[in-house]
Amino acid sequence: MEYNQxxxxxxxxxxxxxxxxxxxxxxxxxxxxRNELKQAITLDKAFNKRISAxxxxxxxxxxxxxxxxxxxxxxxxxxxxxxxxxxxxxFGAYSQAIIAxxxxxxxxxxxxxxxxxxxxxxxxxxxxxxxxxNKPNTSSLKTNNLVPSIVSNEVVTPKVRTIIKYVYITxxxxxxxxxxxxxxxxxxDVPKFVNMSNLLYSPKPVQLNSKGYNSNLNGLDQPIYSxxxxxxxxxxxxxxxxxxxxNGSWSLPSSTLPIYSNSFLNNTSITLNYKISSNFDLGLDxxxxxxxxxxxxxxxxxxxxxxxxxxxxxxxxxxGKYTFFRANGFxxxxxxxxxxxxxxxxxxxxxxxxxxxxKDISFILGGEAGVLTYKHQNNTFNxxxxxIIYGLGFNF
Amino acid sequence: MRKDxxxxxxxxxxxxxxxxxxxxxxxxxxxxxxxxxxxNAYIRTILNDRQMSEDxxxxxxxxxxxxxxxxxxxxxxxxxxxTIARNLCLNVKRDAKNTISINDYDLIYQDGxxxxxxxxxxxxxxxxxxxxxxxxxxxxxxFFNDMPYDDIAEVLEITAARARYLVFTGKHKMxxxxxxxxxxxxxx
Numbered sequence: 001m002e003y004n005q006x007x008x009x010x011x012x013x014x015x016x017x018x019x020x021x022x023x024x025x026x027x028x029x030x031x032x033x034r035n036e037l038k039q040a041i042t043l044d045k046a047f048n049k050r051i052s053a054x055x056x057x058x059x060x061x062x063x064x065x066x067x068x069x070x071x072x073x074x075x076x077x078x079x080x081x082x083x084x085x086x087x088x089x090x091f092g093a094y095s096q097a098i099i100a101x102x103x104x105x106x107x108x109x110x111x112x113x114x115x116x117x118x119x120x121x122x123x124x125x126x127x128x129x130x131x132x133x134n135k136p137n138t139s140s141l142k143t144n145n146l147v148p149s150i151v152s153n154e155v156v157t158p159k160v161r162t163i164i165k166y167v168y169i170t171x172x173x174x175x176x177x178x179x180x181x182x183x184x185x186x187x188x189d190v191p192k193f194v195n196m197s198n199l200l201y202s203p204k205p206v207q208l209n210s211k212g213y214n215s216n217l218n219g220l221d222q223p224i225y226s227x228x229x230x231x232x233x234x235x236x237x238x239x240x241x242x243x244x245x246x247n248g249s250w251s252l253p254s255s256t257l258p259i260y261s262n263s264f265l266n267n268t269s270i271t272l273n274y275k276i277s278s279n280f281d282l283g284l285d286x287x288x289x290x291x292x293x294x295x296x297x298x299x300x301x302x303x304x305x306x307x308x309x310x311x312x313x314x315x316x317x318x319x320g321k322y323t324f325f326r327a328n329g330f331x332x333x334x335x336x337x338x339x340x341x342x343x344x345x346x347x348x349x350x351x352x353x354x355x356x357x358x359k360d361i362s363f364i365l366g367g368e369a370g371v372l373t374y375k376h377q378n379n380t381f382n383x384x385x386x387x388i389i390y391g392l393g394f395n396f
Numbered sequence: 397m398r399k400d401x402x403x404x405x406x407x408x409x410x411x412x413x414x415x416x417x418x419x420x421x422x423x424x425x426x427x428x429x430x431x432x433x434x435x436n437a438y439i440r441t442i443l444n445d446r447q448m449s450e451d452x453x454x455x456x457x458x459x460x461x462x463x464x465x466x467x468x469x470x471x472x473x474x475x476x477x478x479t480i481a482r483n484l485c486l487n488v489k490r491d492a493k494n495t496i497s498i499n500d501y502d503l504i505y506q507d508g509x510x511x512x513x514x515x516x517x518x519x520x521x522x523x524x525x526x527x528x529x530x531x532x533x534x535x536x537x538x539f540f541n542d543m544p545y546d547d548i549a550e551v552l553e554i555t556a557a558r559a560r561y562l563v564f565t566g567k568h569k570m571x572x573x574x575x576x577x578x579x580x581x582x583x584x
Contacts, residue, residue, distance in 0.1 A: 008564050039578040043571055046520045047539040053517075054437035054540070060450050064428070064457045070421040278403060326408065328419070359400040 003033055007040050238396045239275035241283070244268065245364060245391025251292035252384040257310040259290045266312070269391075271319055281321040285337055288314045291372040291383040298377065313341040313372070317348070330355050333366065344374030350389055362393035401426040406473045413464055424461055427473060432457075435477050437540035442485045442533070444525055452488060456481040475547045478537060482551065516577055523573040531566030538563045 006023040009015040015023065026033045246268050265288035273283030292310045299305065317339025325332040335350040352366015365388070372383040401409060401423055412423040435456055440449045459480050468476055524532055533552060537543045538559075545563075549556040571578065 042578050046516045050517045050520055051437055051540055054433050054440055056432045056436045060453050063454045067458055068461050
């Protein structure tokens, strides 16, 4: 294979190991080949940079959304539409989210306190701040009636010091262009002046990263084409979710013993999940919960006893959460957990719903079944229970 | 408050888009966010005429919104959008009169002049203009639209291997055109 082809495939990320070995050997011995690679990288880098010049104009964006009659919902401030006042834009944009965040926090805290009589409250300030993380910049269009100014985002083309010689020949343009079935329809004129208060939508800002590279070049800077999408991602989430949940449970068989309640978490769990894919989260769950234990054993005199206790156990579990449907902000979730306590193995399964009125906050409600498996005098016992789970999730 | 569909897949967005308002409108907004720049890049590069490009760009998204209900069944959104944009571009070019084509070209290099990368970016567009449309289209789809070769092949109705060949050869031609500038930049 020629080196040009090797370099091309290497930059595409499709070169096999044998090809890589051949290329690297060539690179180590040939200045010319090294320059060839540098040039290829430079060219790809130029492609990457150029994409930022193609942000649609404000007129185009407005024209599309007006013609489609999309104009009632809230908009997102973007590259092409910018509010006049940064301060008013900030409060205009975030006021709903702040108020809603505080309201949901207050409601959920009330539920939490009512059901659990917790002595400690979630840190409201922190929760409110968490609700703001990774919110896209939003314009003031929906919350106040400020009329933002339209700022063109066209990139100014730098002056190029070249001499280009063209020979122009007029000819029939049909020669190379195949006919296409659907003719172009008349495109209505885009209004030059638009009432911005009717505007629904504006695109997100483009933020190309400073390098425009990925890192699969073993140290060599390599712009790749697939990095285009990554470069255009805005406010990318960390993929982390912090959940705090309470649970009310019923032992099977039912317990007549009081529950030990002077505990650290008192039938509460905290979970940190990481989004592995759009439908699956993996995380760790720390929980304190009671299990009603009934087990039999013998003493030194071989007398048989039945022991009953209802202690509170602290468990650390591996948690997997699968989202099996999404509709109108609701998500159906199934969760499995396996972990351990000082006494034995804990396994849990939960099915429920998660409601996310906003990007950063979720309400969780579900039904759960759990089993504590433990040993006493070489005999294995199970403590079973069912319960409900309710709580809040904060997405980062 | 506008719902956040940024984490939704293309397939999920299409389902919502086919559903009821206002979610369908928001889903359309998300699709516009994702692909607006890339589609604009394709149209601007193919037509090389700002005003005409804006018209075609708007028409592309309007047609997408109208056609997605009845005609979109499978495949990628970018592929569907590019197909619409491509047909519109070809029709515009076909209908245009007195088209000027460049049959001969020469980029003259002034020795000793220092060029920045931003200038190269501009030169890149000029070099793209000089490429035959057979090479230009797959290069734009690959580099600006970030499309996999299978999708490029589907839109252009060629094989994936042919698409790979056209991108490789087209890029090589561009490299030859820009050779003096690339040499200077890579020697810095």
